[in-house]
Amino acid sequence: MxxxxxxxxxxxxxxxxxxxxxxxxxxxxxxxxxxxxxxxxxxxxxxxxxxxxxxxxxxxxxxxxxxxxxxxxxxxxxxxxLLEVGDLTDSERRNIEAQCRVAGRRPEDVLAEATGALSGLSHCAGVVMVPKTNAPLRHMEFVSLGPGRALAVIVGEDGSVENRLVDLPLGLPPSALVQASNYLSARVVGRSFEEARALIERELGDKQAELDLLTSQVVAAGLATWVGGEDAGAQESGLIIRGWGHLLDDVQAQSDLERVRKLFDDLETKRDLARLLDLARDAEGVRIFIGAENNLFSLSGSSVIIAPVSNGQEKIIGVIGVIGPTRLNYARIIPMVDFTAKMVGRYI
Structure with a gap:
Protein backbone atom coordinates (compact mmCIF):
# COMPACT_ATOMS: atom_id res chain seq x y z
CA MET A 1 0.00 0.00 0.00
CA LEU A 82 5.71 10.87 7.27
CA LEU A 83 9.00 11.28 9.09
CA GLU A 84 9.87 14.85 10.02
CA VAL A 85 13.66 14.86 10.06
CA GLY A 86 15.04 16.99 12.86
CA ASP A 87 18.29 18.88 13.12
CA LEU A 88 21.34 18.46 15.28
CA THR A 89 21.85 20.69 18.27
CA ASP A 90 24.81 23.05 18.30
CA SER A 91 26.36 20.88 20.99
CA GLU A 92 26.09 17.74 18.86
CA ARG A 93 27.61 19.51 15.87
CA ARG A 94 30.51 20.81 17.96
CA ASN A 95 31.05 17.37 19.46
CA ILE A 96 31.29 15.62 16.09
CA GLU A 97 33.44 18.32 14.52
CA ALA A 98 35.79 18.40 17.50
CA GLN A 99 36.28 14.63 17.40
CA CYS A 100 37.22 14.81 13.73
CA ARG A 101 39.41 17.89 14.12
CA VAL A 102 41.56 16.75 17.05
CA ALA A 103 42.05 13.26 15.68
CA GLY A 104 45.20 14.30 13.82
CA ARG A 105 46.11 14.16 10.17
CA ARG A 106 46.03 10.39 9.70
CA PRO A 107 42.78 9.38 7.96
CA GLU A 108 42.40 6.32 10.17
CA ASP A 109 42.44 8.55 13.26
CA VAL A 110 39.73 10.80 11.85
CA LEU A 111 37.61 7.79 10.92
CA ALA A 112 38.02 6.10 14.30
CA GLU A 113 37.17 9.22 16.29
CA ALA A 114 34.21 10.12 14.08
CA THR A 115 32.81 6.61 14.34
CA GLY A 116 33.13 6.68 18.12
CA ALA A 117 31.36 10.04 18.32
CA LEU A 118 28.59 8.85 16.03
CA SER A 119 28.08 5.70 18.10
CA GLY A 120 27.96 7.61 21.36
CA LEU A 121 25.45 10.19 20.14
CA SER A 122 23.18 7.72 18.33
CA HIS A 123 23.42 4.89 20.90
CA CYS A 124 23.98 2.49 18.00
CA ALA A 125 27.01 0.71 16.65
CA GLY A 126 28.96 3.13 14.51
CA VAL A 127 30.54 1.67 11.39
CA VAL A 128 32.86 3.09 8.79
CA MET A 129 34.47 1.37 5.85
CA VAL A 130 36.95 2.55 3.26
CA PRO A 131 38.80 0.58 0.61
CA LYS A 132 42.35 -0.06 1.72
CA THR A 133 43.34 0.32 -1.90
CA ASN A 134 42.43 4.03 -1.82
CA ALA A 135 45.85 4.64 -0.28
CA PRO A 136 48.71 5.32 -2.72
CA LEU A 137 50.59 2.22 -3.80
CA ARG A 138 54.34 1.61 -3.93
CA HIS A 139 54.86 -1.70 -5.66
CA MET A 140 53.11 -4.66 -7.30
CA GLU A 141 54.61 -7.90 -8.53
CA PHE A 142 53.97 -11.57 -9.28
CA VAL A 143 55.73 -14.40 -7.47
CA SER A 144 55.68 -17.82 -9.11
CA LEU A 145 54.22 -20.65 -7.05
CA GLY A 146 54.67 -23.36 -9.65
CA PRO A 147 53.04 -24.28 -12.97
CA GLY A 148 49.88 -22.27 -13.57
CA ARG A 149 49.95 -20.45 -10.20
CA ALA A 150 51.41 -17.20 -8.92
CA LEU A 151 51.00 -14.81 -6.01
CA ALA A 152 50.08 -11.22 -6.83
CA VAL A 153 51.63 -8.98 -4.17
CA ILE A 154 50.71 -5.33 -3.72
CA VAL A 155 52.52 -2.99 -1.33
CA GLY A 156 51.11 0.36 -0.19
CA GLU A 157 53.06 3.48 0.64
CA ASP A 158 51.84 3.05 4.22
CA GLY A 159 53.69 -0.29 4.41
CA SER A 160 50.59 -2.47 4.07
CA VAL A 161 50.99 -5.70 2.09
CA GLU A 162 48.21 -7.77 0.53
CA ASN A 163 48.35 -10.73 -1.80
CA ARG A 164 46.11 -12.90 -3.96
CA LEU A 165 46.48 -16.21 -5.76
CA VAL A 166 46.39 -15.93 -9.55
CA ASP A 167 45.73 -18.68 -12.11
CA LEU A 168 48.07 -18.40 -15.09
CA PRO A 169 48.42 -20.18 -18.46
CA LEU A 170 50.43 -23.38 -18.22
CA GLY A 171 53.90 -23.18 -19.69
CA LEU A 172 54.24 -19.48 -18.98
CA PRO A 173 57.93 -18.46 -19.15
CA PRO A 174 59.42 -16.71 -16.07
CA SER A 175 60.21 -13.68 -18.23
CA ALA A 176 56.46 -13.00 -18.65
CA LEU A 177 56.03 -12.70 -14.86
CA VAL A 178 59.01 -10.38 -14.62
CA GLN A 179 57.77 -8.19 -17.47
CA ALA A 180 54.24 -8.06 -16.02
CA SER A 181 55.63 -7.13 -12.58
CA ASN A 182 57.76 -4.33 -14.02
CA TYR A 183 54.87 -3.02 -16.09
CA LEU A 184 52.48 -2.95 -13.11
CA SER A 185 54.96 -1.44 -10.65
CA ALA A 186 55.68 1.43 -13.02
CA ARG A 187 51.97 2.28 -13.15
CA VAL A 188 50.78 1.74 -9.59
CA VAL A 189 53.41 3.82 -7.81
CA GLY A 190 51.83 6.91 -6.25
CA ARG A 191 48.34 5.95 -7.44
CA SER A 192 45.43 4.28 -5.69
CA PHE A 193 44.57 0.84 -6.98
CA GLU A 194 41.41 2.17 -8.65
CA GLU A 195 43.41 4.86 -10.45
CA ALA A 196 46.10 2.39 -11.50
CA ARG A 197 43.55 -0.14 -12.68
CA ALA A 198 41.75 2.45 -14.81
CA LEU A 199 45.06 3.46 -16.44
CA ILE A 200 46.14 -0.14 -17.10
CA GLU A 201 42.77 -1.19 -18.50
CA ARG A 202 42.79 1.83 -20.81
CA GLU A 203 46.30 1.04 -22.07
CA LEU A 204 45.45 -2.61 -22.61
CA GLY A 205 42.22 -1.71 -24.38
CA ASP A 206 43.90 0.85 -26.64
CA LYS A 207 46.84 -1.49 -27.34
CA GLN A 208 49.17 1.15 -25.89
CA ALA A 209 50.90 -1.30 -23.56
CA GLU A 210 54.08 -2.65 -25.12
CA LEU A 211 53.45 -6.17 -23.91
CA ASP A 212 53.33 -9.49 -25.70
CA LEU A 213 50.18 -11.59 -25.58
CA LEU A 214 51.22 -13.81 -22.65
CA THR A 215 52.35 -10.87 -20.51
CA SER A 216 49.10 -9.05 -21.23
CA GLN A 217 47.21 -12.12 -20.05
CA VAL A 218 49.21 -12.13 -16.80
CA VAL A 219 48.43 -8.46 -16.18
CA ALA A 220 44.73 -8.95 -16.93
CA ALA A 221 44.58 -12.03 -14.68
CA GLY A 222 46.17 -10.10 -11.84
CA LEU A 223 43.69 -7.23 -12.10
CA ALA A 224 40.72 -9.58 -12.36
CA THR A 225 41.81 -11.54 -9.31
CA TRP A 226 42.25 -8.40 -7.26
CA VAL A 227 38.76 -7.08 -7.90
CA GLY A 228 36.97 -10.44 -8.14
CA GLY A 229 36.15 -13.31 -5.83
CA GLU A 230 33.45 -13.75 -3.22
CA ASP A 231 35.43 -12.16 -0.40
CA ALA A 232 37.44 -9.69 -2.40
CA GLY A 233 35.46 -6.71 -1.18
CA ALA A 234 35.91 -7.68 2.45
CA GLN A 235 39.67 -8.19 2.01
CA GLU A 236 40.06 -4.88 0.21
CA SER A 237 38.08 -2.88 2.75
CA GLY A 238 39.15 -1.41 6.04
CA LEU A 239 36.45 -1.64 8.70
CA ILE A 240 36.09 0.28 11.96
CA ILE A 241 33.24 -0.47 14.37
CA ARG A 242 32.55 1.37 17.62
CA GLY A 243 29.83 0.84 20.21
CA TRP A 244 29.20 -2.90 19.97
CA GLY A 245 27.54 -2.78 23.38
CA HIS A 246 24.75 -0.52 22.13
CA LEU A 247 23.44 -3.42 20.05
CA LEU A 248 22.61 -5.24 23.28
CA ASP A 249 20.71 -2.35 24.88
CA ASP A 250 17.28 -3.31 23.51
CA VAL A 251 17.61 -7.09 23.77
CA GLN A 252 14.39 -8.23 25.44
CA ALA A 253 14.00 -11.83 24.31
CA GLN A 254 16.04 -14.83 23.24
CA SER A 255 15.14 -14.16 19.61
CA ASP A 256 16.59 -10.65 19.94
CA LEU A 257 19.78 -12.08 21.41
CA GLU A 258 20.12 -14.53 18.51
CA ARG A 259 19.66 -11.67 16.05
CA VAL A 260 22.44 -9.68 17.69
CA ARG A 261 24.71 -12.72 17.76
CA LYS A 262 24.23 -13.17 14.01
CA LEU A 263 25.01 -9.51 13.50
CA PHE A 264 28.21 -9.85 15.52
CA ASP A 265 29.23 -12.88 13.45
CA ASP A 266 28.58 -11.08 10.18
CA LEU A 267 30.44 -7.97 11.26
CA GLU A 268 33.44 -9.97 12.45
CA THR A 269 33.66 -11.86 9.16
CA LYS A 270 32.94 -8.67 7.16
CA ARG A 271 30.19 -10.54 5.34
CA ASP A 272 28.42 -8.38 2.74
CA LEU A 273 30.29 -5.29 3.88
CA ALA A 274 31.61 -4.66 0.39
CA ARG A 275 28.01 -3.98 -0.63
CA LEU A 276 27.97 -0.97 1.66
CA LEU A 277 30.54 0.74 -0.53
CA ASP A 278 28.59 -0.10 -3.67
CA LEU A 279 25.39 1.25 -2.12
CA ALA A 280 27.15 4.41 -1.01
CA ARG A 281 28.58 5.01 -4.47
CA ASP A 282 25.05 4.90 -5.89
CA ALA A 283 23.68 7.28 -3.27
CA GLU A 284 23.49 11.05 -3.36
CA GLY A 285 22.94 11.23 0.39
CA VAL A 286 21.86 9.16 3.35
CA ARG A 287 20.56 5.67 2.59
CA ILE A 288 18.27 3.78 4.99
CA PHE A 289 17.76 0.02 5.00
CA ILE A 290 15.10 -1.37 7.32
CA GLY A 291 14.93 -4.97 8.44
CA ALA A 292 13.87 -7.59 5.94
CA GLU A 293 13.90 -5.26 2.93
CA ASN A 294 17.63 -5.80 2.57
CA ASN A 295 20.08 -8.69 2.83
CA LEU A 296 22.85 -6.77 4.54
CA PHE A 297 24.41 -8.91 7.23
CA SER A 298 21.88 -11.69 6.49
CA LEU A 299 19.52 -10.20 9.07
CA SER A 300 15.87 -9.28 9.12
CA GLY A 301 15.93 -7.36 12.40
CA SER A 302 18.36 -4.49 12.02
CA SER A 303 18.36 -1.09 10.39
CA VAL A 304 21.35 0.38 8.61
CA ILE A 305 21.70 4.13 8.03
CA ILE A 306 24.71 5.07 5.90
CA ALA A 307 26.08 8.04 4.01
CA PRO A 308 28.93 8.29 1.51
CA VAL A 309 32.15 10.04 2.49
CA SER A 310 33.64 12.21 -0.27
CA ASN A 311 37.04 13.87 -0.48
CA GLY A 312 37.83 17.37 -1.72
CA GLN A 313 37.48 16.25 -5.34
CA GLU A 314 33.93 14.99 -4.64
CA LYS A 315 35.12 11.40 -5.07
CA ILE A 316 33.45 8.86 -2.79
CA ILE A 317 36.17 7.28 -0.68
CA GLY A 318 34.12 5.33 1.84
CA VAL A 319 30.94 5.04 3.83
CA ILE A 320 29.99 5.85 7.42
CA GLY A 321 26.84 5.15 9.38
CA VAL A 322 25.16 3.24 12.16
CA ILE A 323 23.66 -0.19 12.68
CA GLY A 324 20.94 -0.78 15.23
CA PRO A 325 17.48 -2.20 15.85
CA THR A 326 14.63 -1.15 13.60
CA ARG A 327 13.30 0.94 16.48
CA LEU A 328 15.64 3.85 15.92
CA ASN A 329 15.19 7.56 16.37
CA TYR A 330 15.36 8.06 12.60
CA ALA A 331 14.52 11.77 12.78
CA ARG A 332 17.61 12.42 14.90
CA ILE A 333 20.05 9.85 13.50
CA ILE A 334 19.59 10.61 9.78
CA PRO A 335 20.94 14.19 10.02
CA MET A 336 23.60 12.97 12.47
CA VAL A 337 24.97 10.47 9.95
CA ASP A 338 24.80 13.03 7.16
CA PHE A 339 26.68 15.68 9.16
CA THR A 340 29.33 13.21 10.34
CA ALA A 341 29.99 12.02 6.78
CA LYS A 342 30.54 15.62 5.68
CA MET A 343 32.88 16.34 8.60
CA VAL A 344 34.92 13.22 7.91
CA GLY A 345 35.23 14.15 4.25
CA ARG A 346 36.37 17.65 5.18
CA TYR A 347 39.11 16.56 7.60
CA ILE A 348 40.33 13.63 5.52
Whole structure:
Protein backbone atom coordinates (compact mmCIF):
# COMPACT_ATOMS: atom_id res chain seq x y z
CA MET A 1 0.00 0.00 0.00
CA UNK A 2 1.15 3.52 -0.79
CA UNK A 3 0.86 6.41 1.62
CA UNK A 4 -1.50 8.30 -0.69
CA UNK A 5 -3.95 5.39 -0.47
CA UNK A 6 -4.54 6.08 3.23
CA UNK A 7 -7.25 8.53 4.19
CA UNK A 8 -6.51 11.29 6.68
CA UNK A 9 -7.84 9.30 9.66
CA UNK A 10 -5.82 6.19 8.86
CA UNK A 11 -2.71 8.22 8.18
CA UNK A 12 -2.99 10.07 11.50
CA UNK A 13 -3.51 6.88 13.50
CA UNK A 14 -0.68 5.13 11.66
CA UNK A 15 1.68 8.02 12.36
CA UNK A 16 0.75 8.08 16.05
CA UNK A 17 1.34 4.33 16.37
CA UNK A 18 4.75 4.45 14.73
CA UNK A 19 5.93 7.52 16.64
CA UNK A 20 4.78 6.04 19.95
CA UNK A 21 6.43 2.71 19.20
CA UNK A 22 9.72 4.35 18.23
CA UNK A 23 9.66 6.29 21.50
CA UNK A 24 8.62 3.50 23.87
CA UNK A 25 9.38 0.24 22.10
CA UNK A 26 6.04 -1.12 23.25
CA UNK A 27 2.95 -2.19 21.26
CA UNK A 28 0.40 0.60 21.00
CA UNK A 29 -3.26 -0.11 21.82
CA UNK A 30 -6.48 1.64 20.91
CA UNK A 31 -7.02 3.02 24.43
CA UNK A 32 -3.60 4.63 24.39
CA UNK A 33 -4.38 6.23 21.04
CA UNK A 34 -7.80 7.41 22.21
CA UNK A 35 -6.18 9.37 25.04
CA UNK A 36 -3.75 11.14 22.73
CA UNK A 37 -4.30 14.78 21.94
CA UNK A 38 -5.81 15.34 18.51
CA UNK A 39 -7.60 12.00 18.20
CA UNK A 40 -11.33 12.37 18.88
CA UNK A 41 -12.26 8.80 17.96
CA UNK A 42 -13.55 6.10 20.27
CA UNK A 43 -11.36 3.05 21.00
CA UNK A 44 -13.75 0.95 18.89
CA UNK A 45 -13.31 3.21 15.85
CA UNK A 46 -9.55 3.22 16.33
CA UNK A 47 -9.52 -0.58 16.50
CA UNK A 48 -11.29 -0.75 13.15
CA UNK A 49 -8.68 1.49 11.57
CA UNK A 50 -5.88 -0.54 13.15
CA UNK A 51 -7.38 -3.73 11.73
CA UNK A 52 -7.41 -2.17 8.26
CA UNK A 53 -3.77 -1.10 8.65
CA UNK A 54 -2.88 -4.62 9.75
CA UNK A 55 -4.65 -6.11 6.73
CA UNK A 56 -2.61 -3.74 4.56
CA UNK A 57 0.63 -5.14 5.99
CA UNK A 58 1.62 -1.96 7.82
CA UNK A 59 1.03 -3.15 11.40
CA UNK A 60 1.11 -6.44 13.27
CA UNK A 61 0.46 -7.75 16.76
CA UNK A 62 3.65 -9.17 18.32
CA UNK A 63 1.58 -11.27 20.75
CA UNK A 64 -2.01 -11.74 21.86
CA UNK A 65 -2.40 -8.24 23.30
CA UNK A 66 -4.48 -5.59 21.57
CA UNK A 67 -1.40 -3.49 20.85
CA UNK A 68 0.19 -3.15 17.43
CA UNK A 69 3.66 -2.26 16.17
CA UNK A 70 4.76 -1.33 12.64
CA UNK A 71 6.03 -3.94 10.22
CA UNK A 72 9.25 -3.29 8.32
CA UNK A 73 7.11 -2.19 5.38
CA UNK A 74 5.21 0.12 7.69
CA UNK A 75 8.44 1.63 8.99
CA UNK A 76 9.63 2.16 5.44
CA UNK A 77 6.40 3.98 4.54
CA UNK A 78 6.71 6.12 7.65
CA UNK A 79 10.35 7.02 7.02
CA UNK A 80 9.74 7.84 3.36
CA UNK A 81 6.52 9.78 3.73
CA LEU A 82 5.71 10.87 7.27
CA LEU A 83 9.00 11.28 9.09
CA GLU A 84 9.87 14.85 10.02
CA VAL A 85 13.66 14.86 10.06
CA GLY A 86 15.04 16.99 12.86
CA ASP A 87 18.29 18.88 13.12
CA LEU A 88 21.34 18.46 15.28
CA THR A 89 21.85 20.69 18.27
CA ASP A 90 24.81 23.05 18.30
CA SER A 91 26.36 20.88 20.99
CA GLU A 92 26.09 17.74 18.86
CA ARG A 93 27.61 19.51 15.87
CA ARG A 94 30.51 20.81 17.96
CA ASN A 95 31.05 17.37 19.46
CA ILE A 96 31.29 15.62 16.09
CA GLU A 97 33.44 18.32 14.52
CA ALA A 98 35.79 18.40 17.50
CA GLN A 99 36.28 14.63 17.40
CA CYS A 100 37.22 14.81 13.73
CA ARG A 101 39.41 17.89 14.12
CA VAL A 102 41.56 16.75 17.05
CA ALA A 103 42.05 13.26 15.68
CA GLY A 104 45.20 14.30 13.82
CA ARG A 105 46.11 14.16 10.17
CA ARG A 106 46.03 10.39 9.70
CA PRO A 107 42.78 9.38 7.96
CA GLU A 108 42.40 6.32 10.17
CA ASP A 109 42.44 8.55 13.26
CA VAL A 110 39.73 10.80 11.85
CA LEU A 111 37.61 7.79 10.92
CA ALA A 112 38.02 6.10 14.30
CA GLU A 113 37.17 9.22 16.29
CA ALA A 114 34.21 10.12 14.08
CA THR A 115 32.81 6.61 14.34
CA GLY A 116 33.13 6.68 18.12
CA ALA A 117 31.36 10.04 18.32
CA LEU A 118 28.59 8.85 16.03
CA SER A 119 28.08 5.70 18.10
CA GLY A 120 27.96 7.61 21.36
CA LEU A 121 25.45 10.19 20.14
CA SER A 122 23.18 7.72 18.33
CA HIS A 123 23.42 4.89 20.90
CA CYS A 124 23.98 2.49 18.00
CA ALA A 125 27.01 0.71 16.65
CA GLY A 126 28.96 3.13 14.51
CA VAL A 127 30.54 1.67 11.39
CA VAL A 128 32.86 3.09 8.79
CA MET A 129 34.47 1.37 5.85
CA VAL A 130 36.95 2.55 3.26
CA PRO A 131 38.80 0.58 0.61
CA LYS A 132 42.35 -0.06 1.72
CA THR A 133 43.34 0.32 -1.90
CA ASN A 134 42.43 4.03 -1.82
CA ALA A 135 45.85 4.64 -0.28
CA PRO A 136 48.71 5.32 -2.72
CA LEU A 137 50.59 2.22 -3.80
CA ARG A 138 54.34 1.61 -3.93
CA HIS A 139 54.86 -1.70 -5.66
CA MET A 140 53.11 -4.66 -7.30
CA GLU A 141 54.61 -7.90 -8.53
CA PHE A 142 53.97 -11.57 -9.28
CA VAL A 143 55.73 -14.40 -7.47
CA SER A 144 55.68 -17.82 -9.11
CA LEU A 145 54.22 -20.65 -7.05
CA GLY A 146 54.67 -23.36 -9.65
CA PRO A 147 53.04 -24.28 -12.97
CA GLY A 148 49.88 -22.27 -13.57
CA ARG A 149 49.95 -20.45 -10.20
CA ALA A 150 51.41 -17.20 -8.92
CA LEU A 151 51.00 -14.81 -6.01
CA ALA A 152 50.08 -11.22 -6.83
CA VAL A 153 51.63 -8.98 -4.17
CA ILE A 154 50.71 -5.33 -3.72
CA VAL A 155 52.52 -2.99 -1.33
CA GLY A 156 51.11 0.36 -0.19
CA GLU A 157 53.06 3.48 0.64
CA ASP A 158 51.84 3.05 4.22
CA GLY A 159 53.69 -0.29 4.41
CA SER A 160 50.59 -2.47 4.07
CA VAL A 161 50.99 -5.70 2.09
CA GLU A 162 48.21 -7.77 0.53
CA ASN A 163 48.35 -10.73 -1.80
CA ARG A 164 46.11 -12.90 -3.96
CA LEU A 165 46.48 -16.21 -5.76
CA VAL A 166 46.39 -15.93 -9.55
CA ASP A 167 45.73 -18.68 -12.11
CA LEU A 168 48.07 -18.40 -15.09
CA PRO A 169 48.42 -20.18 -18.46
CA LEU A 170 50.43 -23.38 -18.22
CA GLY A 171 53.90 -23.18 -19.69
CA LEU A 172 54.24 -19.48 -18.98
CA PRO A 173 57.93 -18.46 -19.15
CA PRO A 174 59.42 -16.71 -16.07
CA SER A 175 60.21 -13.68 -18.23
CA ALA A 176 56.46 -13.00 -18.65
CA LEU A 177 56.03 -12.70 -14.86
CA VAL A 178 59.01 -10.38 -14.62
CA GLN A 179 57.77 -8.19 -17.47
CA ALA A 180 54.24 -8.06 -16.02
CA SER A 181 55.63 -7.13 -12.58
CA ASN A 182 57.76 -4.33 -14.02
CA TYR A 183 54.87 -3.02 -16.09
CA LEU A 184 52.48 -2.95 -13.11
CA SER A 185 54.96 -1.44 -10.65
CA ALA A 186 55.68 1.43 -13.02
CA ARG A 187 51.97 2.28 -13.15
CA VAL A 188 50.78 1.74 -9.59
CA VAL A 189 53.41 3.82 -7.81
CA GLY A 190 51.83 6.91 -6.25
CA ARG A 191 48.34 5.95 -7.44
CA SER A 192 45.43 4.28 -5.69
CA PHE A 193 44.57 0.84 -6.98
CA GLU A 194 41.41 2.17 -8.65
CA GLU A 195 43.41 4.86 -10.45
CA ALA A 196 46.10 2.39 -11.50
CA ARG A 197 43.55 -0.14 -12.68
CA ALA A 198 41.75 2.45 -14.81
CA LEU A 199 45.06 3.46 -16.44
CA ILE A 200 46.14 -0.14 -17.10
CA GLU A 201 42.77 -1.19 -18.50
CA ARG A 202 42.79 1.83 -20.81
CA GLU A 203 46.30 1.04 -22.07
CA LEU A 204 45.45 -2.61 -22.61
CA GLY A 205 42.22 -1.71 -24.38
CA ASP A 206 43.90 0.85 -26.64
CA LYS A 207 46.84 -1.49 -27.34
CA GLN A 208 49.17 1.15 -25.89
CA ALA A 209 50.90 -1.30 -23.56
CA GLU A 210 54.08 -2.65 -25.12
CA LEU A 211 53.45 -6.17 -23.91
CA ASP A 212 53.33 -9.49 -25.70
CA LEU A 213 50.18 -11.59 -25.58
CA LEU A 214 51.22 -13.81 -22.65
CA THR A 215 52.35 -10.87 -20.51
CA SER A 216 49.10 -9.05 -21.23
CA GLN A 217 47.21 -12.12 -20.05
CA VAL A 218 49.21 -12.13 -16.80
CA VAL A 219 48.43 -8.46 -16.18
CA ALA A 220 44.73 -8.95 -16.93
CA ALA A 221 44.58 -12.03 -14.68
CA GLY A 222 46.17 -10.10 -11.84
CA LEU A 223 43.69 -7.23 -12.10
CA ALA A 224 40.72 -9.58 -12.36
CA THR A 225 41.81 -11.54 -9.31
CA TRP A 226 42.25 -8.40 -7.26
CA VAL A 227 38.76 -7.08 -7.90
CA GLY A 228 36.97 -10.44 -8.14
CA GLY A 229 36.15 -13.31 -5.83
CA GLU A 230 33.45 -13.75 -3.22
CA ASP A 231 35.43 -12.16 -0.40
CA ALA A 232 37.44 -9.69 -2.40
CA GLY A 233 35.46 -6.71 -1.18
CA ALA A 234 35.91 -7.68 2.45
CA GLN A 235 39.67 -8.19 2.01
CA GLU A 236 40.06 -4.88 0.21
CA SER A 237 38.08 -2.88 2.75
CA GLY A 238 39.15 -1.41 6.04
CA LEU A 239 36.45 -1.64 8.70
CA ILE A 240 36.09 0.28 11.96
CA ILE A 241 33.24 -0.47 14.37
CA ARG A 242 32.55 1.37 17.62
CA GLY A 243 29.83 0.84 20.21
CA TRP A 244 29.20 -2.90 19.97
CA GLY A 245 27.54 -2.78 23.38
CA HIS A 246 24.75 -0.52 22.13
CA LEU A 247 23.44 -3.42 20.05
CA LEU A 248 22.61 -5.24 23.28
CA ASP A 249 20.71 -2.35 24.88
CA ASP A 250 17.28 -3.31 23.51
CA VAL A 251 17.61 -7.09 23.77
CA GLN A 252 14.39 -8.23 25.44
CA ALA A 253 14.00 -11.83 24.31
CA GLN A 254 16.04 -14.83 23.24
CA SER A 255 15.14 -14.16 19.61
CA ASP A 256 16.59 -10.65 19.94
CA LEU A 257 19.78 -12.08 21.41
CA GLU A 258 20.12 -14.53 18.51
CA ARG A 259 19.66 -11.67 16.05
CA VAL A 260 22.44 -9.68 17.69
CA ARG A 261 24.71 -12.72 17.76
CA LYS A 262 24.23 -13.17 14.01
CA LEU A 263 25.01 -9.51 13.50
CA PHE A 264 28.21 -9.85 15.52
CA ASP A 265 29.23 -12.88 13.45
CA ASP A 266 28.58 -11.08 10.18
CA LEU A 267 30.44 -7.97 11.26
CA GLU A 268 33.44 -9.97 12.45
CA THR A 269 33.66 -11.86 9.16
CA LYS A 270 32.94 -8.67 7.16
CA ARG A 271 30.19 -10.54 5.34
CA ASP A 272 28.42 -8.38 2.74
CA LEU A 273 30.29 -5.29 3.88
CA ALA A 274 31.61 -4.66 0.39
CA ARG A 275 28.01 -3.98 -0.63
CA LEU A 276 27.97 -0.97 1.66
CA LEU A 277 30.54 0.74 -0.53
CA ASP A 278 28.59 -0.10 -3.67
CA LEU A 279 25.39 1.25 -2.12
CA ALA A 280 27.15 4.41 -1.01
CA ARG A 281 28.58 5.01 -4.47
CA ASP A 282 25.05 4.90 -5.89
CA ALA A 283 23.68 7.28 -3.27
CA GLU A 284 23.49 11.05 -3.36
CA GLY A 285 22.94 11.23 0.39
CA VAL A 286 21.86 9.16 3.35
CA ARG A 287 20.56 5.67 2.59
CA ILE A 288 18.27 3.78 4.99
CA PHE A 289 17.76 0.02 5.00
CA ILE A 290 15.10 -1.37 7.32
CA GLY A 291 14.93 -4.97 8.44
CA ALA A 292 13.87 -7.59 5.94
CA GLU A 293 13.90 -5.26 2.93
CA ASN A 294 17.63 -5.80 2.57
CA ASN A 295 20.08 -8.69 2.83
CA LEU A 296 22.85 -6.77 4.54
CA PHE A 297 24.41 -8.91 7.23
CA SER A 298 21.88 -11.69 6.49
CA LEU A 299 19.52 -10.20 9.07
CA SER A 300 15.87 -9.28 9.12
CA GLY A 301 15.93 -7.36 12.40
CA SER A 302 18.36 -4.49 12.02
CA SER A 303 18.36 -1.09 10.39
CA VAL A 304 21.35 0.38 8.61
CA ILE A 305 21.70 4.13 8.03
CA ILE A 306 24.71 5.07 5.90
CA ALA A 307 26.08 8.04 4.01
CA PRO A 308 28.93 8.29 1.51
CA VAL A 309 32.15 10.04 2.49
CA SER A 310 33.64 12.21 -0.27
CA ASN A 311 37.04 13.87 -0.48
CA GLY A 312 37.83 17.37 -1.72
CA GLN A 313 37.48 16.25 -5.34
CA GLU A 314 33.93 14.99 -4.64
CA LYS A 315 35.12 11.40 -5.07
CA ILE A 316 33.45 8.86 -2.79
CA ILE A 317 36.17 7.28 -0.68
CA GLY A 318 34.12 5.33 1.84
CA VAL A 319 30.94 5.04 3.83
CA ILE A 320 29.99 5.85 7.42
CA GLY A 321 26.84 5.15 9.38
CA VAL A 322 25.16 3.24 12.16
CA ILE A 323 23.66 -0.19 12.68
CA GLY A 324 20.94 -0.78 15.23
CA PRO A 325 17.48 -2.20 15.85
CA THR A 326 14.63 -1.15 13.60
CA ARG A 327 13.30 0.94 16.48
CA LEU A 328 15.64 3.85 15.92
CA ASN A 329 15.19 7.56 16.37
CA TYR A 330 15.36 8.06 12.60
CA ALA A 331 14.52 11.77 12.78
CA ARG A 332 17.61 12.42 14.90
CA ILE A 333 20.05 9.85 13.50
CA ILE A 334 19.59 10.61 9.78
CA PRO A 335 20.94 14.19 10.02
CA MET A 336 23.60 12.97 12.47
CA VAL A 337 24.97 10.47 9.95
CA ASP A 338 24.80 13.03 7.16
CA PHE A 339 26.68 15.68 9.16
CA THR A 340 29.33 13.21 10.34
CA ALA A 341 29.99 12.02 6.78
CA LYS A 342 30.54 15.62 5.68
CA MET A 343 32.88 16.34 8.60
CA VAL A 344 34.92 13.22 7.91
CA GLY A 345 35.23 14.15 4.25
CA ARG A 346 36.37 17.65 5.18
CA TYR A 347 39.11 16.56 7.60
CA ILE A 348 40.33 13.63 5.52
Missing amino acids: RLDELNARSRDIFRQIVETYLETGEPVGSRTLARMTGLTLSPASIRNVMADLEDAGLLFAPHTSAGRIPTHSGLRMFVDG
